Amino acid sequence: MTQETAQHQSEQEPTDLQVDTSAQTEGPPEGGAQLTDSGRARRVLVRLLRVAYPHERFPDGPYERTAAAVEDAAHSNAADDRALTQGLAGLDRAAGGDFLALDDAAAEALLRDRADEYFFRRIRSTAAVVLYDNADVWELVGYEGPSYALGGYIDRGFDDLDWLPHPRIEEYPGEPRVELVESQSQETAR
């Protein structure tokens, strides 16, 4: 997946979908807190992803690889890099020093306050793609992935839904559909 991630980020797709990349100037102002502990930043980021995208069934792996992709995306642009570092440090500060110590509700509340901040929007634009674009997660949500090499689903349950009757597939055999219903006002107007 690491290679695929790198490939995805080589161009303006798809993790940039929700960010306007037409101008190079977007991002936070210069200055501010600098990265001092990248291990800490990673742990805060993973926790942020868990709180923002809570799935009881997901192990740490999907969140870890998503965090790595978020960091890679930020590294491609100095302003994004700064925004991420500052944003994560800001979460720690707002939590009284330790974002990791907050329970789910408190952590989510902090994120709600920051829903429109650039760093968090940027994280989401990457995370929404990367977290769910992997077979580890597909299996957990009940998706079977590529099908062509397996012969499609023609013999593997494309119509195995058994809690409703099988409906008609042909078009309605009765009178043709009325396509134009004359309204009172139209008739009056004439």
Added chain:
Amino acid sequence: MTAVDEVARHGSPVEQSEPVVVIIGSGAGGGTLAYELTRQGATCVVLEAGPYLTQDDWVNDEWEAFGQMAWLDMRTTSGSWRIARDFPNLPAWIVKAVGGSTTHWSGATPRFMTHEFKARTTYGQVDGASLLDWPITLEDLAPYYDRAEQAMGSTHRHGRPPLPANNNYIVFANGAEKIGYRYYATGPYGTNATPYDGRPASIQDGFNFQGDKNGSKWSTLVREIPRALETGKLDLRPNCQAVRITHDATGKVDAVEYLDANGALQRQAARVVCVAGNSIETPRLLLMSASGQHPDGLANSSGQVGRNYMRHLTGSAYARFERPVRMYRGETMAGIVADEAKHDTSRGFAGGFYMETLSLGPAFMASFLEPGGWGREFTSWMDSYDHLAGMWIVGEDMPQPSNRVTLNTDVKDQHGLPVPNVHFDDHPNDVAMRTYAYDAADQLYGAVGALGVHHTPPYPATHNLGTCRMSADPADGVVDRWGRAHDVTNLYVSDGSVMTTGAAANPTLTIVALAIRQAEHLLEEMRQGSL
């Protein structure tokens, strides 16, 4: 990425100095036109901006396929539509490859209705809308609809059998029946239920948006392009981006300038130019072709080039059920409810809409279900993925002169050319129809026990229409009843840009029918020596 050499030409080489029919784009319009002309002896050059991908290149992976197929050149957006915020550089979800967006379409093939060709007369004056009647009627187009359906192998038509019900359709059709809808079926749909025209039957493998590796789905890539190449009359040039159409002193277009795969500027002489670059690139090219004679853009004396951009109503509804659905198994859109495809103002809006089954994989679902979404409500839908059923809502949106493709000279593409900006505001009629349609979706799924229904907002448009509309009066539009530019006798538009109004139906069938009709016209004009 492409299996085919990037600079390779395909078919029979044509000298650049030889004035031939030059077709820009190889999708539903351009690909069809190329086949219809070459099979009857006319030499054509097709300039296709994207690579020549084939069935072997396509992948059963949503984002990988998106990166491979989608038109990702920089674009900008403005206006009050949510796309400008959610996907600021992706107003449209179309394909940059041989076959164009026919490789991405899912396959629904309803015809336009009689009254939809007379939208202004039927709907009357709608404030803020620039409605106009088409200069042609359903009667004019009917024979070409027949030919288009036969080319595509539309199910339920001309003896073609219906596709079977997949899981998503079973939920959809049962819900439809329960709330009193009658006009539901698994088609018409341009994918084979049984082998037809050299293409195999569907193996219900899904991934219609990703090309369809099985080749059961009609596209110009699998039908018209290879057949046109076989005639010996086609020179297909992939990876060639048209940048300007030139004209001579008499005002006739005489060549197309394009950038080849190496970025070198080339010039192909032209007898006729047919522009089929989809409704964003087509007006962009005309605007970039401004000249002394055409200061506001080629063929733009009306000022209508780029205006009246339509993208269909769109919206999706995903319903969660107690028991599994597995909507992703099988054909993506082989289910249509037509009961609401009517003009009935008692519903509070003009025009109508279709409901069509739709499935996305988890990767796309996460990006499009609720763009920017996060938190427990969002993830609860993802957790329910295999218990979801889905539908797309496709209906007529109102043309508005301010919904418009323009050149954004502040932002340049990879070639240094101004990018297209797409400005869009919903019309109140669009909002009223969408609200009604979401409610209808709630009722349909509620009738079969949905635990909840999520309303997904419009995402980047696959149906891009208008921007060079067809009109009887040259003051009202860009092209005439044949798609010929009012201002330039040998310049044609051959894609969905020509649509005077958008109707409710998925547009591909109509684009193909119009292209077959235009080809007949072009051949006749060339025979008579007037082109």
